[in-house]
Amino acid sequence: ALPSAQGHVRFDDVAFGYAGGRTILPAFDLDIPAGQTVALVGTTGAGKSTLAKLLSRFYDPTGGRITLDDVDLRDLDGRDLRRAIVMVTQEAYLFSGTVADNIALGRPDASLEEIKAAARAVGAEAFIESLPDGYDTDVNKRGGRVSAGQRQLVSFARAFLADPAVLILDEATASLDIPSERMIQDALQTLLADRTAIIIAHRLSTVAIADRVLVMEHGKVIEDDAPDAL
Ligand code: ATP
Numbered sequence: 001a002l003p004s005a006q007g008h009v010r011f012d013d014v015a016f017g018y019a020g021g022r023t024i025l026p027a028f029d030l031d032i033p034a035g036q037t038v039a040l041v042g043t044t045g046a047g048k049s050t051l052a053k054l055l056s057r058f059y060d061p062t063g064g065r066i067t068l069d070d071v072d073l074r075d076l077d078g079r080d081l082r083r084a085i086v087m088v089t090q091e092a093y094l095f096s097g098t099v100a101d102n103i104a105l106g107r108p109d110a111s112l113e114e115i116k117a118a119a120r121a122v123g124a125e126a127f128i129e130s131l132p133d134g135y136d137t138d139v140n141k142r143g144g145r146v147s148a149g150q151r152q153l154v155s156f157a158r159a160f161l162a163d164p165a166v167l168i169l170d171e172a173t174a175s176l177d178i179p180s181e182r183m184i185q186d187a188l189q190t191l192l193a194d195r196t197a198i199i200i201a202h203r204l205s206t207v208a209i210a211d212r213v214l215v216m217e218h219g220k221v222i223e224d225d226a227p228d229a230l
Pocket residue numbers: 018021024042043044045046047048049050051
């Protein structure tokens with residue numbers, strides 16, 4: 001029902017605390033117009049990942065509501081929600097299986113041509129074709145041959161193929177060599193085009209390409225500005 005999602009995200013007076021714990025978000029408001037790229041930065045424990053998990057519906061708010069295109073997430077069909085909002089985290093870059101399986105994770109119906117087109121779009125094609133069995137390479141067996149930057153590129157290809165209206169990215173903290181860093185930035189630009197994106201950003205270069213930067217502290221936004229204003 002929602003492949004046509006626009007990607008307008010709103011947190012409306014959202015309150016949240018983990019079961020039995022203290023309040024993490026006391027009263028959170030945020031309006032993200034469709035298509036905007038928001039970089040989320042702030043001290044450890046500020047609530048950035050918690051926000052991402054609420055938007056992916058790992059948890060529901062204890063107060064207030066989160067809407068996608070003015071529909072409460074709780075009123076969306078689970079399958080529609082998972083198509084519309086995709087989260088890429090650094091822990092879950094690759095699963096056991098082939099490179100092609102990994103790219104097609106959210107789109108098991110995808111053809112090899114579509115998988116290759118997604119890899120091409122994010123600049124992952126060259127390294128995949130250099131693997132011993134190309135797209136059929138088992139990432140577990142040859143896991144050692146796939147670098148951190150290459151794993152990120154595969155996860156970007158996966159997200160590109162899934163084509164969600166809203167992308168949430170918890171950026172890897174691991175440092176990359178300069179060519180990989182450059183490749184990741186180029187891939188990001190492609191991936192972010194024409195969708196809403198919330199990036200928990202660890203790289204200055206990522207903050208720079210965002211339309212808007214939110215600085216969080218203790219579950220609240222303490223700064224909300226364009227990157228060049230910070
Ligand atoms: P970081 O930059 O370190 O990733 P963050 O801004 O993403 O930090 P969160 O992971 O959202 O912060 O954590 C916010 C608060 O919620 C922290 O005090 C943390 O200890 C707590 N917290 C996070 N996950 C859980 C959980 N599953 N159960 C209980 N408390 C949690």
